[in-house]
Amino acid sequence: MFKDYLGKYQTLLKANATDGIITSSKELVLDNFEQTLFVEDVIVDGVSQKAIVKQEKKSEDKKLIFKPDTKLNKGSVVEWEKLFYLVTDFLGEGINEIYPTATVKLCNSSYPIKQNKTRVLKTDAQGKPELNKFGDPVYIYTNGQIINIPCIVQSTFPLVDENKQLPLPQGSLTVTMQYREDIKTNDTFPMYNNTYKIRNIDYTKVINYKGIMTLSVEQVTSEVK
Structure with a gap:
C-alpha cells in the first residue's frame, strides 16, 4: 500500500514539474517571439497572426510555428505572401503548447461558391413553368455573389508511400x-474551363463541423447550376 501511495506521489511530482517547465518555457518564448528571426505576418481565416515559416522538402509544403497557446483547426486557410495554404495538421497540446505547429499545403486552385442566391421558377420560351419527370416545378438559382474558396486540386491519388501516386481516370479530380456545409454531392461547378460534378465527398477528416473534406469530381458537359 505504501508503494502504491509513493508511486502516485512521484507521478504527481513529475506532472507538476512538467507543468512548471511548460509554463516557464511558454513565458520565455512569448517574451522573445516577435524578435525571433524569420517571424512573418500571416493571415489565418481572416485574422492576422505572427508565425515562423519553415520550408519543408517539397516547395508547396510549409510548417508554421505560432506563439504559445495558439489554437488552429485542421482546414483553416492561411494567407502568406499573396498565396493561400490549407492547414492539413496541427499540433498544439501538451508539450506542443510551447511551439504550436501547423502543417500547411499550397492551394493550387479555388472552388467557386455562389452566395445569396435567389431561387426562381424555371420557365420555357412561352413563359410556362417547366416540370420535371414527376410533374414538379423546376427551380433555378439566379444572381448571388461568387466567392472563391482556396483548395488543393489533384489528378492523382496518393498511395501509402508518399512518393507514389495513382493516376485518376481521365476527367476525374480530387478537390481538398x-x-x-453548403457543398453537396451532385453539385456542379466550373474549373479549368470545364464543368465538374461532385460524385462523392469524404468527411472522415471532419470533426464537429471543423476540418478537411475531399471531393471526388468528374468532368461533365451539363450546365453549371
Missing part, C-alpha cells in the same frame, strides 16, 4: 478544402 476546408469543410463547408
